[in-house]
Amino acid sequence: MRVLATYNIKGGVGKTSAAVNFAALAAGQGYRTLLWDLDPQGSATYLFRVKPKVRGGVHKLIERRSDVAELLKGTDIEHLDLLPADFSYRHMDLVLGATKRPEARLGRLLEPLGRDYDLVILDCPPSISLLSESVFESADALIVPLIPATLSVRTFEQLLRFVEEQVVDPPEIVAFFSMVDRRKRLHREVVDGVGHRYPQVATAVIPAASDVERMGVERRPVVAYAPSGPAGRAYRALWDETVERLALGPGPGHRADPH
Amino acid sequence: MPRLPAPVVFALDHGTGERRLARWLPGVTVDGATRTVDRILLDTFDGRLHRRGLTVWMEEGRDATVLRLEEPGVADHTAPLAARRADRLLGADLPDGVLGDRLRALIEERALLPQVRIRVRGHSLRICNEDDKTVVRITLDEPSVKVARGVDIPLGRRVRVNAVLGYDREMAKAVAALSRRLGEPAPPLAGEALAAAGIAAEGVSSGVDVALVAQMRSDEAMAAICRRLADVVDDHRPGVLADLDPEFLHDLRVAVRRSRSVLKEMRSVLLAPAVARARVDLKWIQEVTGPTRDLDVLLHEWPSMVGPVPASMAADLRPLVELLERERAEAFTVMRRALTSRRFARAWAAWRELIAEPGFGGPDAARPVGELAGGRIIAVYRSMVKAGSAIGDGSPPEELHELRKRGKELRYLLELFGVMWPEKLVKPLVTALKGLQDVLGHFQDDEIQVRELRGLGPAVAAAPGGTDSLIALGFVIDELTRRQHAARADFSRRFTDFASPDNRRIVHGTFR
Structure with missing residues (x-):
């Protein structure tokens, strides 16, 4: 089982969009996939039309008094299950702080699911906190969306430094630009410049497209309702590149219908 | 979950x-x-x-x-x-x-x-x-x-x-x-x-399960068992020829070996000339199928045999595997030719004809099968105990091979005729025998495989990269030799179980 986490300190940069589309694409290729919506806002949960409710809330979950397997929900996409968000996740740091070795806690919660899933995707809330540290320790790779702006690049550098200096077993990093408008000179300059400077940045970029914005209305991943649109194609290219960079393998091969 | x-x-x-x-x-x-x-x-x-x-x-x-x-x-x-x-x-x-x-x-x-x-x-x-x-x-x-x-x-x-x-x-x-x-x-x-x-879900069985009673005439019992074993051969032969699953060949060979065992142990039921001809024919079938089976076993066990080879040398073994696969393909071609030959057809028809009707005319044909088979079980068990007791640390491997052959005969007697006695008495003996046969089997299989691999040495050496392959082959042979020594070391314990006073009492008390 491999664990990927979509992460950025900043909000509104495309973490959830990447998480749900990656999860749908992975499931479509036959990976038995679990998406854990760690963000108390519950956007990924909303997109899969699941109620943002976890029985017993964050306390029972983190203290391992709930059976994680009992909390999972199947989505409308074959091979893709969801561990929903819950508003109590806003207290995640407090609860983690009260446990022994909080940085290892997420990994231990996921351990029993290892034989049931090939891939777990964590959709993280925007912050740098105890939860982030636990994510860094348990994830094999961080998927980091960047918007093409100077400040965004600065926070990426901070993240690289933090992971390298503070994390015992640092995850691999795959960053990518999202919300890219190629008509804007600044976007072109940042994407090309940063792409050259950091080998972690993927070649594939996600365009600023109305297809992506429609996800909230459609309540499905864009790759499910507009797979041939610019955003759908971009997510597929990014996923393929991610699979290659992380050597996830060619995919178990079964392409279920993600509609 | x-x-x-x-x-x-x-x-x-x-x-x-x-x-x-x-x-x-x-x-x-x-x-x-x-x-x-x-x-x-x-x-x-x-x-x-x-x-x-x-x-x-x-x-x-x-x-x-x-x-x-x-x-x-x-x-x-x-x-x-x-x-x-x-x-x-x-x-x-x-x-x-x-x-x-x-x-x-x-x-x-x-x-x-x-x-x-x-x-x-x-x-x-x-x-x-x-x-x-x-x-x-x-x-x-x-x-x-x-x-x-x-x-x-x-x-x-x-x-x-x-x-x-x-x-x-x-x-x-x-x-x-x-x-x-x-x-x-x-x-x-x-x-x-x-x-x-119109397909049977149960598939093809190699079970014998012939209903026997102790008072049955020996020739009737023997014919019924041999007919069922011949059916097993006929049922498995298409699968052998299609080469879909090596176990078709395994089961076919077991059926032939069992038939040979019955012929040997119950030879007094038939007239001597009939026995002699059938033994030659069945032995020939066993021989023409042997090389393919040996190579099947070798290729199947290959992953466990190469375990100790250092990872850096694993690739050096590839030419060897390819050579084994070629050898196996050649052996299969020879075997297929034999199993579809006129000689096979004639031999098989003669065997089928012999076992079609009882009335074999041998001195023990009418003797109750319980008496005859029971006597053979005791005799083979005794001979095994005697031969096994004489095996020491310095005994040549041939003595262990000979003991294994006798063990197979005893096992087939128990499997084919054991239904006439209470299961609770037969089963512990079969279990002890299986334990002994496993050790003897490993000992002999490892020896055959070492011989097989040594025989490939010149061909391996002549192939491109042959020197590296030969060095890697040395590791494999070393591992097989180590396994063979381990099996040999285990022999004494297994034999003691088999020849225990309890088992001796069961044999003499039950089958007499």
């Missing part, structure tokens, strides 16, 4: 379609999606999965192939299947993970072979909740079975209700609603498909 309720399938009559189902199931919507999947039912040639109530399908979808395990009361388990030979799946071809591990344990060294091919055209429906979220998946299946090129027989239509994880209550409601209209769940599709294609 996520707990997903098992799918429930109901049979449908011709009048029931999507619209009627929509009336019965509130909240159901018709997806409009139709998917056609080709499914191939897999099982070992001896029906191992069927016997355990399991159904395994290879599903060939539009984009990929999936292995699906169906088990009563449990959610289906699927795993993607990588490229493989179309006509069989060996343990190594099965996917990694839970499903592959489970099937590997069940089939052991056997292959999963195609039994029947069906095509299922499925129309998708789903039940949604107030958020338009799918909470139950339903498919209306129209299956047909392919019985010949271009000939498809339609099977009964079905509605299949699949749970969505975390929505058990909705699943239960849908199943209850359909139960009220459609009654009990339908029997498995695999059974209907096999019946329509």
Whole structure:
């Protein structure tokens, strides 16, 4: 089982969009996939039309008094299950702080699911906190969306430094630009410049497209309702590149219908 | 582990379609999606999965192939299947993970072979909740079975209700609603498909199970056993010639060896000239099938044999494996020629004719079989105890091989004639004998394999990169020699069990 986490300190940069589309694409290729919506806002949960409710809330979950397997929900996409968000996740740091070795806690919660899933995707809330540290320790790779702006690049550098200096077993990093408008000179300059400077940045970029914005209305991943649109194609290219960079393998091969 | 309720399938009559189902199931919507999947039912040639109530399908979808395990009361388990030979799946071809591990344990060294091919055209429906979220998946299946090129027989239509994880209550409601209209769940599709294609789910058996009573004439008992063993040979020979599963050959050879054993141990039932000719013919069949079987075993055990070879040298063994595979292909060609030759046909017809009718005319033909077989069991056991007791640390390997041969004869006597005595008395003896035979078997197999590999030395050396391969081969031979020594060290303990006072008492008290 491999664990990927979509992460950025900043909000509104495309973490959830990447998480749900990656999860749908992975499931479509036959990976038995679990998406854990760690963000108390519950956007990924909303997109899969699941109620943002976890029985017993964050306390029972983190203290391992709930059976994680009992909390999972199947989505409308074959091979893709969801561990929903819950508003109590806003207290995640407090609860983690009260446990022994909080940085290892997420990994231990996921351990029993290892034989049931090939891939777990964590959709993280925007912050740098105890939860982030636990994510860094348990994830094999961080998927980091960047918007093409100077400040965004600065926070990426901070993240690289933090992971390298503070994390015992640092995850691999795959960053990518999202919300890219190629008509804007600044976007072109940042994407090309940063792409050259950091080998972690993927070649594939996600365009600023109305297809992506429609996800909230459609309540499905864009790759499910507009797979041939610019955003759908971009997510597929990014996923393929991610699979290659992380050597996830060619995919178990079964392409279920993600509609 | 996520707990997903098992799918429930109901049979449908011709009048029931999507619209009627929509009336019965509130909240159901018709997806409009139709998917056609080709499914191939897999099982070992001896029906191992069927016997355990399991159904395994290879599903060939539009984009990929999936292995699906169906088990009563449990959610289906699927795993993607990588490229493989179309006509069989060996343990190594099965996917990694839970499903592959489970099937590997069940089939052991056997292959999963195609039994029947069906095509299922499925129309998708789903039940949604107030958020338009799918909470139950339903498919209306129209299956047909392919019985010949271009000939498809339609099977009964079905509605299949699949749970969505975390929505058990909705699943239960849908199943209850359909139960009220459609009654009990339908029997498995695999059974209907096999019946329509006229295929026996039980597969080909190598069991003998001839009913014997102690007072039966020995010639009648012997003929019945030999006829059943000849049936096993005939049932397995097509599989051997098709080269689908090495175990066809294994089972065929066991049947021939058992026949030879019966001939030897019960030779006084027949007249001497008949025995002599049959022994020559059966020995010849055993000999022409031997090299292929030895190489099958060698290739099967190869992964465990090369375990101790350093990873850096693993690639050096590749030419050796290729050489073994070529040798095996050549051995198979020779064997196939022999098994389809006029000599085989004549020998087999003569053997069949000999065992067709009792009245063998030997001095013990009319003697009660319980008496004759019991006497042979005691005699062979005694000779084994005597021979085994004489084996010490310095004894040559031939003495262990000889003991193994006698052990096989005793085992076949017990397996074929043991039904005449209480199982609780025969079983402990068979268990002790198996323990001893395992050790002797390992000892001899390892020796054969060392000999086989040494024989390849010159060919390996002559091939490109031959020196590296030879060095790596040295590691393999070293490991085999180590294993052989371990088996030898275990002999004494196993033999002591076999020749224990308890077992001696059982033998002399039971079979006299």
